[in-house]
Amino acid sequence: MEEVTSKQQNREASKKPQTEAQAHGYDPNKYERPSVTVDVVMMSVRQKDLQVLLVKRRSWPYEGMWAIPGGFVNMDESLEDAAKRELQEETNVENVYLEQLYTFGDPGRDPRTRVITVVYFALLDSERLHVKAASDAADVRWFSVYNLPPLAFDHAKILDYALSRLRGKLEYTTIAFSLLPEQFTLRELQHVYEIILNKEMDKRNFRKKILATGILEDTGERKMEGTHRPARLYRFNPAAEHKL
Amino acid sequence: MEEVTSKQQNREASKKPQTEAQAHGYDPNKYERPSVTVDVVMMSVRQKDLQVLLVKRRSWPYEGMWAIPGGFVNMDESLEDAAKRELQEETNVENVYLEQLYTFGDPGRDPRTRVITVVYFALLDSERLHVKAASDAADVRWFSVYNLPPLAFDHAKILDYALSRLRGKLEYTTIAFSLLPEQFTLRELQHVYEIILNKEMDKRNFRKKILATGILEDTGERKMEGTHRPARLYRFNPAAEHKL
DNA sequence: CGAATAGTGTCTTTAAGACAGTATCCA
DNA sequence: TGGATACTGTCTTAAAGACACTATTCG
Numbered sequence: 001m002e003e004v005t006s007k008q009q010n011r012e013a014s015k016k017p018q019t020e021a022q023a024h025g026y027d028p029n030k031y032e033r034p035s036v037t038v039d040v041v042m043m044s045v046r047q048k049d050l051q052v053l054l055v056k057r058r059s060w061p062y063e064g065m066w067a068i069p070g071g072f073v074n075m076d077e078s079l080e081d082a083a084k085r086e087l088q089e090e091t092n093v094e095n096v097y098l099e100q101l102y103t104f105g106d107p108g109r110d111p112r113t114r115v116i117t118v119v120y121f122a123l124l125d126s127e128r129l130h131v132k133a134a135s136d137a138a139d140v141r142w143f144s145v146y147n148l149p150p151l152a153f154d155h156a157k158i159l160d161y162a163l164s165r166l167r168g169k170l171e172y173t174t175i176a177f178s179l180l181p182e183q184f185t186l187r188e189l190q191h192v193y194e195i196i197l198n199k200e201m202d203k204r205n206f207r208k209k210i211l212a213t214g215i216l217e218d219t220g221e222r223k224m225e226g227t228h229r230p231a232r233l234y235r236f237n238p239a240a241e242h243k244l
Numbered sequence: 245m246e247e248v249t250s251k252q253q254n255r256e257a258s259k260k261p262q263t264e265a266q267a268h269g270y271d272p273n274k275y276e277r278p279s280v281t282v283d284v285v286m287m288s289v290r291q292k293d294l295q296v297l298l299v300k301r302r303s304w305p306y307e308g309m310w311a312i313p314g315g316f317v318n319m320d321e322s323l324e325d326a327a328k329r330e331l332q333e334e335t336n337v338e339n340v341y342l343e344q345l346y347t348f349g350d351p352g353r354d355p356r357t358r359v360i361t362v363v364y365f366a367l368l369d370s371e372r373l374h375v376k377a378a379s380d381a382a383d384v385r386w387f388s389v390y391n392l393p394p395l396a397f398d399h400a401k402i403l404d405y406a407l408s409r410l411r412g413k414l415e416y417t418t419i420a421f422s423l424l425p426e427q428f429t430l431r432e433l434q435h436v437y438e439i440i441l442n443k444e445m446d447k448r449n450f451r452k453k454i455l456a457t458g459i460l461e462d463t464g465e466r467k468m469e470g471t472h473r474p475a476r477l478y479r480f481n482p483a484a485e486h487k488l
Numbered sequence: 489c490g491a492a493t494a495g496t497g498t499c500t501t502t503a504a505g506a507c508a509g510t511a512t513c514c515a
Numbered sequence: 516t517g518g519a520t521a522c523t524g525t526c527t528t529a530a531a532g533a534c535a536c537t538a539t540t541c542g
Contacts, residue, residue, distance in 0.1 A: 185494090225493095226491095228493040
């Protein structure tokens with residue numbers, strides 16, 4: 001129930017009329033409002049490592065520290081649209097995996113004012129990905145999630161949470177495929193699992209299990225690199241999503 | 245990064261100074277802010293049914309329709325504290341299971357103004373529970389999740405989401421115990437599973453599986469009701485949380 | 489033919505599921 | 516002793532895990 005109760009105080013002056021609402025005697029400015037931001041945790045598997053994109057803060061608070069990219073939500077855009085906008089401000093990829101992660105809103109988490117942040121989680125495949133050559137390249141960088149710098153705000157907690165969500169979903173969803181290009185070898189897929197779960201897996205059991213689900217389609221092509229037998233290239237078959 | 249960019253307009257007049265923030269040249273009123281509410285989906289297993297507590301709206305919008313209880317977040321309380329406050333406004337139970345569910349914030353979901361709602365999910369055990377005799381008993385009621393009235397806002401979508409979360413977590417967490425009193429029979433536990441998953445389960449396999457995990461402790465007591473053999477009473481052993 | 493990675497099969501163990509009869513209490 | 520629910524065990528099937536050798540390519 002988004003009902004007006006009488007506990008809070010009116011601390012804001014009223015603004016321009018919002019026709020229908022005001023016709024019903026509803027004053028949208030009756031309560032003091034927190035700021036709402038959307039932060040986007042962008043992860044990718046690169047260089048045999050699970051990495052996250054961070055930006056260096058250029059002003060108070062936490063000036064010079066690294067932080068998860070984010071920004072205010074516009075009044076007329078959905079939370080997901082705000083997340084997509086942030087994503088495009090930092091990278092130039094589209095159609096990435098994007099889900100809402102959690103909302104963090106403890107008073108005091110931001111010294112400026114009360115800030116509630118809705119955190120989204122994006123997974124980028126290493127191939128299509130290139131970070132925008134923003135103002136200053138030194139201000140936007142990939143970091144290993146296993147070796148993070150000191151982080152601004154409560155962002156260390158947020159990354160912990162993102163990693164555990166990723167690990168959980170890896171087991172019962174097809175989330176891993178969003179970290180790979182369209183075609184990939186079984187070994188590459190296994191590496192994604194191993195890097196995220198941070199443990200080695202048995203090659204034979206892994207292949208058996210994945211192939212048994214029927215979510216992979218043999219492309220007929222092969223990937224040759226180095227001086228050894230080439231590997232088959234597979235592609236994810238979304239039609240067989242159900243299994244796993 | 246909760247960084248001030250220059251895209252949005254300054255539509256609010258500044259308020260009283262917030263010392264540290266303003267000393268750093270940060271103006272907390274630079275952006276128009278959405279309203280933030282916390283809604284709490286309260287569910288319980290009662291009368292062999294999974295039920296949710298709803299309140300009847302007394303004013304525009306959606307006047308007379310049923311809605312999930314909720315309210316504005318105070319500037320100095322955490323989101324979880326706001327949820328606990330809502331919980332206590334409607335019921336008089338403490339120490340209930342409470343988790344954050346999801347944040348809904350589409351523009352237009354509330355005709356009054358932009359409202360972003362952080363939804364929490366509470367599970368109440370049927371024994372301790374009694375709804376507060378609020379202003380008017382007819383305005384607060386339990387409904388079967390399998391037979392809901394028309395709901396205000398996007399609340400039908402929210403309840404769908406809550407139910408699927410509950411079903412998912414039932415399988416790999418000990419969430420079911422928060423719907424039962426301290427002592428319960430295996431049959432009662434099985435009924436909780438059956439009611440939530442909406443399917444019958446085999447008694448022998450269910451008991452075998454639950455007992456094998458070691459999360460139950462035999463109290464030595466028995467529950468007698470009706471003219472038949474009494475059932476053993478168990479209690480949940482949180483020390484053995486890991487299994488399941 | 490040596491180096492390097494791709495690719496394959498069997499056995500064991502564990503968990504899940506199908507299935508029916510005996511035990512205990514009360515009236 | 517009849518009615519009602521508690522309680523129990525075996526067999527089958529499927530999934531997970533341990534484990535080692537052959538195949539193919541390039542230089």
